[in-house]
């Protein structure tokens with residue numbers, strides 16, 4: 001059975017991706033991979049992926065949902081479509097501060113003040129992105145989850161269009177997980193895909209440090225976030241309700257699975273990272289080098305056998321390191337001439353992304 005996992009930003013997707021990477025990597029399954037990322041904020045296009053030599057099994061990189069090409073690669077009758085959402089207040093706060101939008105808008109870096117200032121007059125900031133080299137980031141500031149799941153900005157104010165789109169998504173997705181109930185979500189995923197408990201083990205990835213978070217937002221700021229991200233609120237409320245209906249249908253066996261999973265997860269966490277503090281397991285930035293992977297693992301797993309060592313290492317492997325490894329394995333499977341063309345193309349795309357990244361970071365320092 002294949003799995004198509006369309007990931008929304010800042011919803012715990014790095015952690016879910018790591019689970020899917022480990023599952024597919026261990027069983028030598030075929031991933032849909034991009035030269036760099038898969039074209040976001042454009043909707044998914046099959047032509048943006050690395051060449052495939054056979055029917056793929058898993059797509060789990062950040063993509064913007066688009067039914068037709070995804071159904072073509074992952075026929076619904078033989079695939080499971082999965083995604084994950086998060087409550088819109090925490091989601092917006094996480095997005096706003098992770099991408100340092102306050103700095104972009106000239107409010108400095110204080111996570112609470114910049115958020116409050118932005119919400120006082122959010123519409124006046126759209127032009128900053130329109131005039132910037134990085135127009136893509138405009139998608140971060142409103143209804144990002146609904147946007148990632150494919151709906152265009154122009155419908156965000158149209159209540160009927162949003163409601164209809166949510167009904168459409170309900171038909172397309174076999175499971176919509178909720179990050180706020182991460183363990184419950186993974187147990188539903190395990191049951192949907194007929195996996196074992198060990199297949200859903202995880203370490204929380206890509207968490208911000210406490211001083212980067214705006215905690216304890218006032219009630220009125222929370223209301224403003226909900227008003228500004230109305231489409232995301234409708235989306236979340238709908239799928240939060242369907243989520244709990246699914247759990248209810250599973251009966252008491254679900255909670256037995258859940259406690260067995262939590263027990264196993266704690267055991268593995270202790271085994272792999274016993275002597276490590278929380279801060280050492282936090283990602284400052286998921287695209288940073290694999291420094292953490294090597295330092296954390298080399299010093300903690302000396303006494304473990306090789307398969308346990310591998311598990312500990314992979315549990316905290318950064319998305320980019322994993323992608324690099326999977327791309328290499330993928331290229332090794334392709335015919336040499338296709339592999340060479342793909343390798344060249346990947347290098348070119350990587351170089352151009354770096355150049356645009358530099359141009360943007362110089363520009364974004366300006367108010």
Ligand SMILES: Nc1ncnc2c1ncn2[C@@H]1O[C@H](COP(=O)(O)OS(=O)(=O)O)[C@@H](OP(=O)(O)O)[C@H]1O
Pocket residue numbers: 008009010011012013014015094095098179182203204205206207208286
């Ligand atoms: N297991 C689990 N449980 C609860 N929360 C979790 C979990 N895994 C990741 N996270 C939180 O998800 C946020 C990062 O989301 P993403 O990985 O999707 O971000 S990204 O778009 O790929 O950059 C980030 O939220 P913030 O720390 O609030 O920014 C992570 O802390």
